[in-house]
Amino acid sequence: MGFTAFWPLFLLITIPLLILLYILKRKYREEVFSSTLLWSEVYKNTRANTPWEKFRKNIMLLLQILAILALIFSLMKPFLNFGGKSYKNIILVIDNTASMNITYGNSTRLEEAKRLAKELINSIKEETNTFIISYDNSPKILQKEEINKDKIIKSIESIEKSYYQGDISDSINFIKAIGQSIEEDYEVILFTDKEISLGDLNGTVVALGNTGLNGSIDNISHKYLEDKIKVIATVTNRGSEAYEGDFSLYDGDKLIAVETLNLNVGENKTLTFDIPAIDNEVLKGELSRHDLLEEDNIYYHVLGNKKLNKILLVTEQNLFLERALSNIRNSEVYKTNSLSNLSSSDNYDLYVFDNVTPTTMPSSGSILFINPSSNEYFKVLEGGQGSEAKAVRGEVSNYLEAVTFTLAKYNEIDVPYYGRSFINVDEVSIGFKGTINNRNIAALSFDLHNSDFVLKKEFPILIYELGENLISNGMTGKSNYKYGEKIIVNNNNLNSEMTVITPNKETFEIKSGEEIKGKMQLGVYKIESEKEKELFSINYPSESESDTSKGSIGEMNNKIKEIELKKGFNLSPIFILMAIGIVALEWSMYKKGN
Amino acid sequence: MAERIFNEDFFSKLNKINLSINLKLSSGTQGGRKSKAKGVSVEFSDYREYMHGDDFRRIDWNAYGRFDKFFIKVFMEEREGIFNFFLDTSKSMDYGKENKKNMALKIVAALSYVALNNLDRVNINLLDSGNIQVLKEVSGSRAFQRIIKDLENISFDGTTSLTQSIRKRPIKNKGVSIVVSDFLDNLGLKDLEEALKYLAFKKQEIILIQVLALEEIKPELNGEITLIDSETNENIKISLTPNLIKEYEKTLYSYKKSIENLVKKYNGKFISVNSSMEIEEVILGELSKKRVLY
Numbered sequence: 001m002g003f004t005a006f007w008p009l010f011l012l013i014t015i016p017l018l019i020l021l022y023i024l025k026r027k028y029r030e031e032v033f034s035s036t037l038l039w040s041e042v043y044k045n046t047r048a049n050t051p052w053e054k055f056r057k058n059i060m061l062l063l064q065i066l067a068i069l070a071l072i073f074s075l076m077k078p079f080l081n082f083g084g085k086s087y088k089n090i091i092l093v094i095d096n097t098a099s100m101n102i103t104y105g106n107s108t109r110l111e112e113a114k115r116l117a118k119e120l121i122n123s124i125k126e127e128t129n130t131f132i133i134s135y136d137n138s139p140k141i142l143q144k145e146e147i148n149k150d151k152i153i154k155s156i157e158s159i160e161k162s163y164y165q166g167d168i169s170d171s172i173n174f175i176k177a178i179g180q181s182i183e184e185d186y187e188v189i190l191f192t193d194k195e196i197s198l199g200d201l202n203g204t205v206v207a208l209g210n211t212g213l214n215g216s217i218d219n220i221s222h223k224y225l226e227d228k229i230k231v232i233a234t235v236t237n238r239g240s241e242a243y244e245g246d247f248s249l250y251d252g253d254k255l256i257a258v259e260t261l262n263l264n265v266g267e268n269k270t271l272t273f274d275i276p277a278i279d280n281e282v283l284k285g286e287l288s289r290h291d292l293l294e295e296d297n298i299y300y301h302v303l304g305n306k307k308l309n310k311i312l313l314v315t316e317q318n319l320f321l322e323r324a325l326s327n328i329r330n331s332e333v334y335k336t337n338s339l340s341n342l343s344s345s346d347n348y349d350l351y352v353f354d355n356v357t358p359t360t361m362p363s364s365g366s367i368l369f370i371n372p373s374s375n376e377y378f379k380v381l382e383g384g385q386g387s388e389a390k391a392v393r394g395e396v397s398n399y400l401e402a403v404t405f406t407l408a409k410y411n412e413i414d415v416p417y418y419g420r421s422f423i424n425v426d427e428v429s430i431g432f433k434g435t436i437n438n439r440n441i442a443a444l445s446f447d448l449h450n451s452d453f454v455l456k457k458e459f460p461i462l463i464y465e466l467g468e469n470l471i472s473n474g475m476t477g478k479s480n481y482k483y484g485e486k487i488i489v490n491n492n493n494l495n496s497e498m499t500v501i502t503p504n505k506e507t508f509e510i511k512s513g514e515e516i517k518g519k520m521q522l523g524v525y526k527i528e529s530e531k532e533k534e535l536f537s538i539n540y541p542s543e544s545e546s547d548t549s550k551g552s553i554g555e556m557n558n559k560i561k562e563i564e565l566k567k568g569f570n571l572s573p574i575f576i577l578m579a580i581g582i583v584a585l586e587w588s589m590y591k592k593g594n
Numbered sequence: 595m596a597e598r599i600f601n602e603d604f605f606s607k608l609n610k611i612n613l614s615i616n617l618k619l620s621s622g623t624q625g626g627r628k629s630k631a632k633g634v635s636v637e638f639s640d641y642r643e644y645m646h647g648d649d650f651r652r653i654d655w656n657a658y659g660r661f662d663k664f665f666i667k668v669f670m671e672e673r674e675g676i677f678n679f680f681l682d683t684s685k686s687m688d689y690g691k692e693n694k695k696n697m698a699l700k701i702v703a704a705l706s707y708v709a710l711n712n713l714d715r716v717n718i719n720l721l722d723s724g725n726i727q728v729l730k731e732v733s734g735s736r737a738f739q740r741i742i743k744d745l746e747n748i749s750f751d752g753t754t755s756l757t758q759s760i761r762k763r764p765i766k767n768k769g770v771s772i773v774v775s776d777f778l779d780n781l782g783l784k785d786l787e788e789a790l791k792y793l794a795f796k797k798q799e800i801i802l803i804q805v806l807a808l809e810e811i812k813p814e815l816n817g818e819i820t821l822i823d824s825e826t827n828e829n830i831k832i833s834l835t836p837n838l839i840k841e842y843e844k845t846l847y848s849y850k851k852s853i854e855n856l857v858k859k860y861n862g863k864f865i866s867v868n869s870s871m872e873i874e875e876v877i878l879g880e881l882s883k884k885r886v887l888y
Contacts, residue, residue, distance in 0.1 A: 028831050031821055034690070034776065035824065035825065038846055043830055
């Protein structure tokens with residue numbers, strides 16, 4: 001027999017209190033009686049059977065103590081160990097992806113999982129090696145081969161909610177690997193609300209899926225038309241019952257539109273709003289109806305000024321270049337093999353001329369020349385042969401500073417006044433970048449076919465960096481993220497620090513090229529550099545983490561699992577019944593007048 | 595005294611009682627009572643044949659003339675009865691909402707009244723802490739007022755020690771001894787028997803009248819109680835439960851039974867009355883039932 005909770009033990013203090021109460025109560029009232037002759041007779045008779053009589057005197061007290069004890073025991077949730085094999089090693093996996101924040105009873109799925117896990121830990125044998133793994137979008141080992149239950153429980157309690165999206169099935173291999181390292185029998189107990197099959201793993205899934213009302217805003221986007229702004233919002237009923245409620249659209253704090261929703265189970269609706277003007281940078285969508293998950297009822301949409309960048313690559317079959325350019329964020333690469341396809345009405349953000357130099361330059365957009373001839377922006381001189389090229393320190397990112405590559409043949413660039421060289425052969429520049437008339441110009445004065453550069457890992461990095469430099473992409477690639485998406489901050493000035501302000505008004509510093517990591521919040525972030533300010537939003541990943549339409553998403557019924565989990569038969573109801581029985585007995589004895 | 599014991603109500607009841615009873619008499623000197631014994635009086639009873647030793651002056655010569663045989667006229671003898679009342683005046687008698695002492699006094703007074711009306715003699719003895727106090731012996735119906743006066747002035751105090759007290763009373767003649775008490779004598783039944791023996795030896799017809807208060811018959815006590823004896827101040831700590839009360843009632847019943855058995859041995863009668871009863875109910879009901887009065 002074991003106990004799940006020990007806190008009710010402090011209630012034992014009520015027993016001495018009860019006894020004290022009895023002692024205090026046993027104050028003899030004085031009563032004058034004509035003669036005590038007969039009473040002493042009675043007294044003698046009752047004292048004749050002393051032990052039982054003494055007991056009878058206090059039987060009410062004893063019964064009360066027993067009732068209290070039974071209640072305390074029932075609160076301690078005792079269980080009987082029988083049946084079921086207990087393992088020497090237990091791997092507890094707790095899913096803490098976003099969907100575990102869905103309300104479950106009075107708490108959340110995650111809290112319920114933690115509670116069950118703690119109950120389980122309390123019920124397992126001492127000396128059981130326990131592993132605790134949490135899974136948000138990747139498995140994390142919180143406790144390894146620990147036998148100290150306090151420590152284990154602490155680490156269970158330390159699991160915090162997150163808004164990552166993830167499928168816990170991805171962790172199966174990880175768990176298997178840990179299991180193999182144990183080299184003994186082990187049992188896996190996995191708490192999740194997602195569908196998962198343990199395969200050949202020995203273990204149980206505690207399914208915490210519950211059903212209920214839940215609507216989510218999946219996306220808000222906008223489009224500038226001639227005289228108005230079109231806002232599109234996508235709302236889905238992800239719950240198990242019909243959803244009725246309101247969708248409100250805010251411009252900053254100002255309510256600008258409301259629409260009533262009637263969604264069947266699983267129904268998805270796209271709402272369109274035509275708005276003459278927006279004052280703020282952020283639109284907020286909100287579902288007013290309270291449901292199982294509040295986080296997906298709000299969606300922040302930062303309007304930003306980002307558009308898709310178009311890159312035109314003029315080349316004859318340079319696949320390396322094409323690949324490298326396609327890495328540039330937020331951009332689309334168009335390809336042509338002849339200058340004759342260019343027209344003056346073209347409006348690309350970046351032109352890449354590989355081994356060709358147009359006679360008439362495009363009227364707008366940045367230009368990257370590769371192996372050009374002299375043109376209106378710079379002069380190309382005769383270069384040399386068979387040399388080694390090196391990056392210029394301080395002009396490229398850390399990733400590129402160590403790069404060297406061999407050139408069979410190259411030209412020399414006469415770096416213009418607005419440009420700075422970033423690749424040299426000896427003292428001769430073979431690559432530069434600069435800005436003139438608000439146009440970014442860069443050039444590499446060698447044919448990529450005449451070098452081994454394209455074979456090096458630094459090549460795509462260089463092209464990426466050049467691309468990012470040449471087309472302004474802002475500090476973050478886009479304005480609206482789902483939680484868990486990678487957010488890399490970029491700034492033209494490589495070494496400058498930027499300040500990130502979280503929705504809770506906390507700030508931290510970050511450098512260009514770094515990823516914003518750590519515990520993120522849902523809401524609108526602000527990022528500030530010396531020259532620029534930018535907003536971006538992080539929203540709840542409702543597409544994968546808002547489902548409340550299926551009850552036990554896992555394999556098994558919750559209730560059964562819960563009992564099995566505790567490794568034994570729950571004795572609480574028996575103790576409660578006992579307490580009721582004792583109280584009833586006491587009542588009947590009281591009625592009989594004992 | 596809040597209320598006079600012997601009020602108008604009591605007297606009207608007394609008259610009623612007197613009309614409906616006749617005290618049984620067995621012995622005593624000549625008085626206003628018809629005795630079962632035959633003797634010298636004016637009231638003719640029967641004839642019988644002369645026997646040797648009879649007073650030849652009582653031979654009916656007219657009968658001799660007719661039958662040629664000596665006959666003697668037998669007359670109803672009238673005797674004076676002697677009633678000895680022993681009244682327990684211990685503290686325990688002063689108890690109860692319907693006070694026991696009131697009932698005891700009423701019983702003594704009522705029976706005295708009946709006796710005096712029958713031209714019997716009445717002795718009232720007060721038993722107190724092993725002593726005896728004898729009120730003046732009276733006879734004649736006029737003496738009743740004096741008895742009443744004396745009875746009203748009795749104080750109930752001290753302890754019960756019936757035997758010790760009774761034995762201090764010298765009794766010369768045959769008579770009726772009526773002991774009015776609660777018989778809650780801490781010395782027990784053995785001691786009581788001594789008193790009965792003494793009375794029986796003195797040729798007394800013994801009548802024990804026990805007066806109990808309702809509180810003693812059906813105690814309405816509960817919980818943890820220290821019971822203090824009103825006479826001795828002894829105390830008993832007891833936690834009273836209904837079961838214990840039942841036990842008490844059983845004990846009381848068997849105590850009464852054993853007094854009754856004891857007194858039967860000496861050809862006496864035992865009557866237990868409740869202080870909340872009406873006096874005529876006691877005299878006409880309880881006492882008649884036991885054939886003390888008829």
